[in-house]
Amino acid sequence: MNPLEAETDALQRFYDNKLAIEEARRNNPEATFDYNHPFALMTQAEFKAHVRGVMFKESRSAFRSVRSVQLNVSAPKAESVDWTTGDCVNPVRDQGQCGSCWAFSAVGAAEPAHCIVTGELLDLSEQQVTSCSTDAGSDGCNGGWPYAALTYASTTGLCLESDYPYTSGDSSMTGSCDSSSCTVQQLSIGETVRVSGEEALDTALNTQPVSVIVEAGNSVWMNYRSGIITQCPGAESDHAVVAVGYDDSSYKLRNSWSTSWGEDGYIRIKRGESGLGMCNVAEDVVFPQIGDGPTPTVSPSPTKPTTSPSPTSAQPDVCENCSGCYYPAGDMCLPDEYTKEDCDYYSDEFGAVWCGP
Known part of the structure; x- marks a missing residue:
């Protein structure tokens, strides 16, 4: 592409994004959107491919192996929760040019869980998870999913970020596993479990931050600056983040796109949606059990039918x-x-x- 063609291409990308921002503003009057983010000159297709760090179809079958628990959703809950105001959430990270959101989401849930139990906030290595956690089809910069990473962290332990720093964001390469070169921290977290639905998500957030998979490969997330998202285009969950709290009208999510995006790296989405929640936030919720909070009761493991369910009159x-x-x-x-x-x-x-x- 010669210089003139490159300039024309950049102008077209800017114009297309301008139209996308205008549409996002119309559909989300409680939020603001702008160009001041790392993805300003990406096309929608490029951004969707860049964001996609969760292998959704693969994770759907693997998700079934995660033990489902039934939380006491009728227990008293705080009117609002924000774990970022305490001492158990690290600063927002930047996954860079690597589809490792699943690793950042898992570490972002493991760190506060360990901190809640021990009072010690560790800065753990996302690079180790990206390079070394290969269960359930997780494949480094090509995508993975948080359950496998949380299970890896709880059973293997993790090195500190200072000993095993993150490099995949610049190189776009997964890198070979090299956890033997640092001192592994054994974490005070238990089995990874799952829940679904906003009531269960709210209940879990009263105990700890949790990993969630959301629908983010769209112009709304791409251009988000502040406020509350009330409309999410599309339907496919493709990105893992950490839910860190809620208030009367919104959930607060910790992203891994640096502090130059959103509200210093965070996004708020509407709370109180039916079904899977806004941007599918309540569909796939996983977290490590901790002994300090209320112990969830196990729901019966569903038996997969060999035939389709018998139709009912409804x-x-x-x-x-x-x-x-x-x-x-x-x-x-x-x-x-x-x-x-x-x-x-x-x-x-x-x-x-x-x-x-």
Whole structure:
């Protein structure tokens, strides 16, 4: 591309992003958006590819192996929670040019969990997780998912950031695992467990920050500056962050795109949405159990049916406008990525109904 073509291309990217910002402002009147971020000259396709650090289809099957727990959602909860005002959350990081959000999300949940138990806030190595945690298909800069990383951290331990610094953000390379060269810190965290739904997310946040997977590969997240997101375009979860609190109207999420993005690296999204939550924040919630907080009770492990669920008399009504998997708790037809196999699994735990074809 010659200089003139490069300039024309940059101007076109700027113009396209200008239109995207205008649309985001119309759809999210409680938030602000601008160009002052690291992705200003990316196309939407480039940004979506850059953000995608969670291998969603792979993680969906692996997510089923994570022990589901049932929290006491009726227990008294604080009106608002913000773990960033205490002493157990490290500053916002920058994952750079590497699809390692899953590692940052896991470390961002492990550090405060250990701190809540011990009173010691460690600065742990995201590079070790990126390079060394390969369970459940996690593949460094090519994406992974937080459950595998949290399990790795709890069973193996992690080095300090100062001993095993993060380099993949500049190199875009996963790097070979070299954890033997530093002193591994054994963490005071337990088994990684999962919950779903806003009530369970709220309950968990009263005990600790948690890892969540959200829908972020869109112009709303790309250009976010401040305020509360009330509309998330698209449907596919693709990015892992840390939920660190909530108030009456929003959840506060800790991202890994540096402090030059958003509210010093944080974003707030609407609280009180039905179904999966705004930007799917309440769909895939994982965290390490800690002994200091209330111990969740185990929900019965669902038995995956060998055949599709028998239709009930209500099925024709709920399926009237749904071709695929109907999710009754949110009164919604789930995206096409939810297969019949997924729907059969969710039928036991969430009452999902397969509407065909």
